[in-house]
Amino acid sequence: MSIEKQGDLIINGFGTSNGGMFEQAVISGKGTVNGQLDCSYFKCNGTGTVNGDLKSEKTKISGNGKITGNITSKDFVIEGRASVSGDALITKMGVQGRGSVGGNIKGEELKVQGSLYVGGDCEVETFKAEGHFVVGGLLSAENIDIHTAGNCKAGEIGGQKIRVRQKTNLFLELLKVVYSVKLETDLIEGDYIELENTKAKIVRGSHIIIGENCEIDLVEYKQSFNVEKNGKVKKHIQL
Numbered sequence: 001m002s003i004e005k006q007g008d009l010i011i012n013g014f015g016t017s018n019g020g021m022f023e024q025a026v027i028s029g030k031g032t033v034n035g036q037l038d039c040s041y042f043k044c045n046g047t048g049t050v051n052g053d054l055k056s057e058k059t060k061i062s063g064n065g066k067i068t069g070n071i072t073s074k075d076f077v078i079e080g081r082a083s084v085s086g087d088a089l090i091t092k093m094g095v096q097g098r099g100s101v102g103g104n105i106k107g108e109e110l111k112v113q114g115s116l117y118v119g120g121d122c123e124v125e126t127f128k129a130e131g132h133f134v135v136g137g138l139l140s141a142e143n144i145d146i147h148t149a150g151n152c153k154a155g156e157i158g159g160q161k162i163r164v165r166q167k168t169n170l171f172l173e174l175l176k177v178v179y180s181v182k183l184e185t186d187l188i189e190g191d192y193i194e195l196e197n198t199k200a201k202i203v204r205g206s207h208i209i210i211g212e213n214c215e216i217d218l219v220e221y222k223q224s225f226n227v228e229k230n231g232k233v234k235k236h237i238q239l
Contacts, residue, residue: 009039011048019052027063036069044080053086061097070103078114087120095131104137115150127159144190148181148197156187162205166197166213182213195231204239 007023011031019035026041027033027048034051042056044065053069061082070086076093083100090107097114104120112129121137132150139154144162146152164183182197189204196211203210204220212229219225219236227233 009033009037019050025056027065042073044082110141122154139185146183148183150181152183154183154185156189157185158187158189160191162188162190162193162195164195164198 009017009022009025011017011027011029013029014031015029016032016034019033019037022037022039024041025033025037025039026043026045028045030047032049032051036052036055037050038055040057042054042059044061045063047064049066049068051068053071054067055072057073058075059071059073060077060079062079064080065082067084070089071084072089074091076088076090078095078097078099081098085102087103088101088105088107090105092109093105093107093111095112095114095116099115100117102119105118105122105124107124109126110122110124110128112131112133114131116131116133118135121140122135123138123140125142127139127141127144129152130147130149133152135154138156138158140158142160144157144159146164148164148166182199184199186200187202187204188195188200191205192207193203193205194209194211195203195214197213199215201217202220203216203218206222207224208219208221208226210216210219210227210231210233212231214231216233217235219233220239221236222239225236225238
């Protein structure tokens, strides 16, 4: 059943609707929207598909949501499973469940507590992660704060302040016996860099601290460089 009432699009049970402009768009059953959807609030509690672009002030996916185009949203929250085939232009994005963006992410704040896959680049002002993430291209942010609690990968990482720390609990200690829970990347470049539990080919910056469980091929530093605990650096050069 599909109901359009007072500027709202509500799909309960099984339903299909054309896109358009609405105040709210809520999918509580299994619903499909064909065409671009513009709304103030989009919520998916069930299984929903938007065959086109989604533009919304606030987006919340608690069930299983799929967007075949791009998403533009000021507040994008993933509590269930969500996939975006195109790009994500966001102000604030939080991932507590599982998220996938086939293209690029661009915005202000991104927090990952679950799992996130990005096929292209991720460019935000603040990036915080306590879960698992994969960025196929460049992860770029002014401030990057990562607690490795799963396998984390990025093609390259760039920012002003970059901190990677090892999240420790009994479960993770057991997990490390079987799986890698390190951050892996080809290049890390920033002003202040403090690393733990990281495997990288090149680390380049002004102030660099290489901490425990790090495996770095080359460090290029301008002002200061220190190795702590069991961190390993094959070669270091002062620029």
